Amino acid sequence: MAHAHADTAHHDEHHDQPISGIRRWLFATNHKDIGTMYLVFSLIMFFVGGSMAMVIRAELFKPGLQLVDPGFFNQMTTMHALIMIFGAVMPAFVGLANWMVPLQIGAPDMALPRMNNFSFWILPFAFTLLLSTLFVPGGAPAGGWTMYPPLVLQGGNFVPMLIFAVHLMGASSIMGAINVIVTIMNMRAPGMNLLKMPLFCWSWLITAYLLIAVMPVLAGAVTMLLTDHFFGTSFFNAAGGGDPVMFEHVFWFFGHPEVYIMILPAFGIISEIIPTFSRKPLFGAVSMIYATASIAFLSFIVWGHHMFVDGMPVAAQLFFMMSTMLIAVPTGVKVFNWTATMWRGSLSFEPPMLFAVAFLFLFSIGGFSGLMLALTPADFQYQNTYFVVAHFHYVLVPGAVFAIMAAVYYWLPKWTGNMYNMTLAKTHFWLSAIFVNVLFFPQHFLGLAGMPRRIPDYAVQFTDWNMVSSIGGFGFGLSQILFAVVIIQCVRGGAKATSTVWEGATPHGLEWTIPSPAPYHSFTEAPEVK
Amino acid sequence: MRVTPVRLLSSLASLAFAGTAGANTSNGYNLPPGVTDISQAIYGLHMEIFWVCVGIAVVVFGAMIYSLVMFRHSKGAVPDTTMVHSTKVEIVWTIIPVLILVAMAVPAAEIILKMEDTRNSELTVRVTGYQWKWQYQYMDQAEGIGFFSTLKQDSNFARQLNSGVDPSTVPNYLLDVDHPLVVPSGTKVRILLTSQDVIHAWWVPDFGVKRSAIPGFVNELWFKVEPGKEGIYRGQCVALCGRDHGFMPVVVDVRTPDDFKKWVEEQKAALKQAAAPAAAAPATAQVVDVKPAG
Amino acid sequence: MAHAHAQETDKYYVPHQSPWPIYGSVTLFTLMAGAIATLNTWLPAWSLLPGFVMLALMFFFWFGTVVDENQRGMYNMAVDRSFRMGMMWFIFSEVMFFAAFFGALFYARELAVPWLAGGGTKALDKVLLWHQFAGSWPTNGPAALGPRADGTFETIPALGLPAINTAILLTSSVTVTIAHHAILANRRGLAKLTLALTFLLGFTFVYLQAREYHEAYTEFGLQLGTGIYGSTFFMLTGFHGFHVTVGAIMLTVIWLRLMKGHFTPQRHFAFEAVAWYWHFVDVVWLGLFIFVYWL
Numbered sequence A: 001m002a003h004a005h006a007d008t009a010h011h012d013e014h015h016d017q018p019i020s021g022i023r024r025w026l027f028a029t030n031h032k033d034i035g036t037m038y039l040v041f042s043l044i045m046f047f048v049g050g051s052m053a054m055v056i057r058a059e060l061f062k063p064g065l066q067l068v069d070p071g072f073f074n075q076m077t078t079m080h081a082l083i084m085i086f087g088a089v090m091p092a093f094v095g096l097a098n099w100m101v102p103l104q105i106g107a108p109d110m111a112l113p114r115m116n117n118f119s120f121w122i123l124p125f126a127f128t129l130l131l132s133t134l135f136v137p138g139g140a141p142a143g144g145w146t147m148y149p150p151l152v153l154q155g156g157n158f159v160p161m162l163i164f165a166v167h168l169m170g171a172s173s174i175m176g177a178i179n180v181i182v183t184i185m186n187m188r189a190p191g192m193n194l195l196k197m198p199l200f201c202w203s204w205l206i207t208a209y210l211l212i213a214v215m216p217v218l219a220g221a222v223t224m225l226l227t228d229h230f231f232g233t234s235f236f237n238a239a240g241g242g243d244p245v246m247f248e249h250v251f252w253f254f255g256h257p258e259v260y261i262m263i264l265p266a267f268g269i270i271s272e273i274i275p276t277f278s279r280k281p282l283f284g285a286v287s288m289i290y291a292t293a294s295i296a297f298l299s300f301i302v303w304g305h306h307m308f309v310d311g312m313p314v315a316a317q318l319f320f321m322m323s324t325m326l327i328a329v330p331t332g333v334k335v336f337n338w339t340a341t342m343w344r345g346s347l348s349f350e351p352p353m354l355f356a357v358a359f360l361f362l363f364s365i366g367g368f369s370g371l372m373l374a375l376t377p378a379d380f381q382y383q384n385t386y387f388v389v390a391h392f393h394y395v396l397v398p399g400a401v402f403a404i405m406a407a408v409y410y411w412l413p414k415w416t417g418n419m420y421n422m423t424l425a426k427t428h429f430w431l432s433a434i435f436v437n438v439l440f441f442p443q444h445f446l447g448l449a450g451m452p453r454r455i456p457d458y459a460v461q462f463t464d465w466n467m468v469s470s471i472g473g474f475g476f477g478l479s480q481i482l483f484a485v486v487i488i489q490c491v492r493g494g495a496k497a498t499s500t501v502w503e504g505a506t507p508h509g510l511e512w513t514i515p516s517p518a519p520y521h522s523f524t525e526a527p528e529v530k
Numbered sequence B: 001m002r003v004t005p006v007r008l009l010s011s012l013a014s015l016a017f018a019g020t021a022g023a024n025t026s027n028g029y030n031l032p033p034g035v036t037d038i039s040q041a042i043y044g045l046h047m048e049i050f051w052v053c054v055g056i057a058v059v060v061f062g063a064m065i066y067s068l069v070m071f072r073h074s075k076g077a078v079p080d081t082t083m084v085h086s087t088k089v090e091i092v093w094t095i096i097p098v099l100i101l102v103a104m105a106v107p108a109a110e111i112i113l114k115m116e117d118t119r120n121s122e123l124t125v126r127v128t129g130y131q132w133k134w135q136y137q138y139m140d141q142a143e144g145i146g147f148f149s150t151l152k153q154d155s156n157f158a159r160q161l162n163s164g165v166d167p168s169t170v171p172n173y174l175l176d177v178d179h180p181l182v183v184p185s186g187t188k189v190r191i192l193l194t195s196q197d198v199i200h201a202w203w204v205p206d207f208g209v210k211r212s213a214i215p216g217f218v219n220e221l222w223f224k225v226e227p228g229k230e231g232i233y234r235g236q237c238v239a240l241c242g243r244d245h246g247f248m249p250v251v252v253d254v255r256t257p258d259d260f261k262k263w264v265e266e267q268k269a270a271l272k273q274a275a276a277p278a279a280a281a282p283a284t285a286q287v288v289d290v291k292p293a294g
Numbered sequence C: 001m002a003h004a005h006a007q008e009t010d011k012y013y014v015p016h017q018s019p020w021p022i023y024g025s026v027t028l029f030t031l032m033a034g035a036i037a038t039l040n041t042w043l044p045a046w047s048l049l050p051g052f053v054m055l056a057l058m059f060f061f062w063f064g065t066v067v068d069e070n071q072r073g074m075y076n077m078a079v080d081r082s083f084r085m086g087m088m089w090f091i092f093s094e095v096m097f098f099a100a101f102f103g104a105l106f107y108a109r110e111l112a113v114p115w116l117a118g119g120g121t122k123a124l125d126k127v128l129l130w131h132q133f134a135g136s137w138p139t140n141g142p143a144a145l146g147p148r149a150d151g152t153f154e155t156i157p158a159l160g161l162p163a164i165n166t167a168i169l170l171t172s173s174v175t176v177t178i179a180h181h182a183i184l185a186n187r188r189g190l191a192k193l194t195l196a197l198t199f200l201l202g203f204t205f206v207y208l209q210a211r212e213y214h215e216a217y218t219e220f221g222l223q224l225g226t227g228i229y230g231s232t233f234f235m236l237t238g239f240h241g242f243h244v245t246v247g248a249i250m251l252t253v254i255w256l257r258l259m260k261g262h263f264t265p266q267r268h269f270a271f272e273a274v275a276w277y278w279h280f281v282d283v284v285w286l287g288l289f290i291f292v293y294w295l
């Protein structure tokens, strides 16, 4: 399909090589450097947020309070979620976009390189702010990642810190999203029309629209929290004519699209990997694009499914139930297309493919429980129990996180020029895939049996499954150390990767036409795409 | 500590026993069918959608597993690279899920309509959430009775950080209160739910009811426990409401209408005594002054 | 013209190394740290100052670099397109920000307030909690929050200052459009005049708005704390007023650049970006005028 010159074309002046030292990173404008920073940041945040999850699982290992007091437990739950969502998963996707979008569309860099660096460097500051709440009087936010008032407004000094940290993350995401859209719309190599564009770029394009549409709404929501807290407004106070539930509406108008922001790029990744290792083109590529766009559209009109128990009018309950259920249809189209791609293919199971296959099964399980939650009467029983926790971890951990790992294992040799230790990577996969189920599957049982979420201690009949879940949690957490080891080893050295990397398989796309490691400046001359 | 089969069995057995006593009818891994029409309808819907999902999973996962086993590179499988698109199958696998979903939505909608119908209730109780207790105030024939309901003392002691008390030695650990809500069976009980500080949520799994208690607003819900199902039913606050969110259980004591009447009279007598000057305040009934939130 | 544009390059300009992004991040952090310290009463309000100074410097130097690169002809049309698209999507994000507050306004007016007064499915809110509440709009809620002891407040009639302000903004939209056509026709004198008129109108708007706020606070009993009406009123008009201020400053900068000889009939992205922004601010105002002041 595509043919490109590698980085051979004449280069003006002295910029072929990165400058050395800290200035390379602080002053970066190169999409690869910025992508690397995003990915490293995200990995660190994954470990920080994961450590908090370990505190949660340790406290829940058995009934009674052994380790932390209830207030601190709530801080852990809240911070764990905020860090995983805004610090680990979202930056990881932006990092992948930074690395791969220019390579896949044949662009010399991201469209707005300085803004690109700005959107990255805001993040470490935002998370410094967020994490430092752990050390201020009154402690870290403890009202859940959903930040519902009036509870969150009972907080102490963390309130403005939390709110401004969210503002910063929002600004970062919006700038990142603008960059992706502009790059894709403006910087495609000649001949790279939208229908030839790889699905990873397509799903990111749609994700970026979602981001620009909803991050400002989140900013508005937390701004109202700020003024309610400090300036006497009554948005969420019934005495002044406001309504606490109004916050939930505004929040979930952001929040639901947000969960698709965390899964659409994952869909894109899976759509790249499965064809490669099935040695067969993606089945129904155009319907994949339509499906992604439909999911994005529907995601704006389903937010009420998080609020069924808040007492909304019957018509609203019915509307949100049905619109939510509809999302299963385009998602189903995607799952079926992936299955059809493997059908009559020629499959091999390198680490990226292993993670992609696990994604197919486990994400679907999470989707099925989502569908159960969508049925309003049933949600009355499930809401705010561990059944919900099980649902969203299935879509987020073996969903989004596994897809990120698949992407890293897929493109790492392209980035570093070295192959990684396949055995270690496969061990990482098998341990993760087994433990993630030990960790989250029993949580379905706990929820159905009646265990509420966000509690540090529980009735004794929930003991057994909690123990199983905690053991799975520790196992899963420890397995992630292998992930870090594989990456570090690979950065340091290893067998040299060819430009195709996956020689035996059939990787498609411009990124495989340039050498590995990808030269510092690629496609300074636009490649011809036929 | 390992989860031995014996431990698991014994806990399941104790749950089953508790079930017959009306305490909690969950078997430890599934929803309780519960003791009201609504909860049983929800249970039915839940099992239905569960089996639908299992059915879909069998088909879809079956196809995946078949591909994983049969079309392996290592077994010399040759890819069929012409298979890229088929409008026909794509239409089919769009339409079939739509039909399945419609089939699921109809019974669900029926249950919703039934749940929302709070007319013709025979007893109304006003329930107010506080950090971290519930207040119950009776209306209708029990007008005037009202009290707070807090986590029972032994649980509260055992749950402190490093209390040294083994929770399994505390009966109904975290699920017992000093003063449960007492209601009659065979009666449509309407709950008017609100909160005095932050959002709480009132849930009794066996009744299939869960609603948020929102400061400044009133939410309604109802339940009707069939005669013969009298007993103690337990639930918890299910909306994060601060540090002791995990420690504000909901306990409902369902009695026969006759027993309930007796209970009401006792309470009223106690109230009268309390109203008389110099009399000691009764243990179970307190007169509380309720102001609007804000 | 001061600088002739160099020949159009075929290479997409990718800056190599730039200190401004990291400086900008430190700036935002300083600004927020100052705001946090002030709000938490850890420090007096002057702690906001360093952030603002740094912010002003950031805009000056960062945009200065970009303008300079542009004048030296380093940007080709592809870069120009990137800037345009970037600005459009930025404005879209602003639209969504305002949408959150308009959403709050509609929710309060159409749902929350009627519910509190026992409307819809929530008849019991009135019976059990808010016996006195009538629920008509404008309202400061069942507890009649606000500065006055008797719980009353007055609103600003749409046909007073707000109508004048509407006229001002609409006029300024016309003048900025004339300026655009003047630039296209290379009639720089007219462009300078009409652009100056535009930002003067903008600052007049801000001034009148400030007077209106002063009156509301001191005479009408209408403050941020005046229940949901005060909240939505001041948040919507306040964020709008802030955007007008920013827009007017940007127009002033563009005018200064015009005076310095920047912009050609073919290339004047910065002018257009600011003009779009100005139209956006204008449209938001129309929404405000209709839904906040008038209806």
Ligand code: HEA
Residues within 6 Å of the ligand: A146, A259, A260, A262, A263, A305, A306, A324, A325, A327, A328, A329, A331, A332, A333, A335, A363, A364, A365, A366, A367, A368, A369, A370, A371, A373, A374, A375, A379, A382, A383, A384, A388, A391, A392, A395, A396, A399, A400, B053, B056, B060, B096, B097, B098, B100, B101
């Ligand atoms: C990546 C994140 C992600 C994704 C992709 C999803 C996907 C879905 N989610 Fe989930 N959800 C969350 C993250 C996510 N969710 C989070 C974080 C929360 C909790 C927030 C909080 O309270 O803290 C939540 C909560 C949540 C709730 C509220 C629960 C409650 O609080 O009571 C509901 C209710 O409807 C719901 C529904 C759904 C549905 C219907 C989907 C669908 O998109 C799923 C579609 C997929 C499939 C159905 C499987 C594949 C399809 C087929 C194989 C085709 C055939 C299938 C059928 C016809 C059935 N989710």
Ligand code: HEA
Residues within 6 Å of the ligand: A046, A047, A048, A049, A050, A051, A053, A054, A056, A057, A077, A078, A080, A081, A082, A084, A085, A089, A143, A144, A145, A146, A389, A393, A396, A397, A400, A401, A439, A453, A454, A455, A456, A473, A474, A475, A476, A477, A478, A480, A481
């Ligand atoms: C992308 C998002 C994401 C991810 C990746 C995760 C990952 C994990 N989550 Fe998370 N979680 C959320 C999003 C996420 N979660 C959200 C949104 C909530 C709701 C919050 C709320 O209620 O407000 C939540 C809530 C939540 C709860 C419920 C808390 C409660 O209701 O009180 C629990 C409990 O088990 C849990 C556990 C875990 C575990 C064990 C992991 C694991 O996958 C983590 C694994 C990773 C590591 C462990 C780090 C790497 C390894 C090391 C650091 C080495 C050291 C390891 C050991 C010492 C063993 N999470």
Ligand code: CUA
Residues within 6 Å of the ligand: B129, B130, B132, B199, B200, B201, B237, B238, B239, B240, B241, B242, B244, B245, B246, B248
């Ligand atoms: Cu009350 Cu949770």
Ligand SMILES: [Cu+2]
Residues within 6 Å of the ligand: A255, A256, A259, A302, A303, A305, A306
């Ligand atoms: Cu959702």
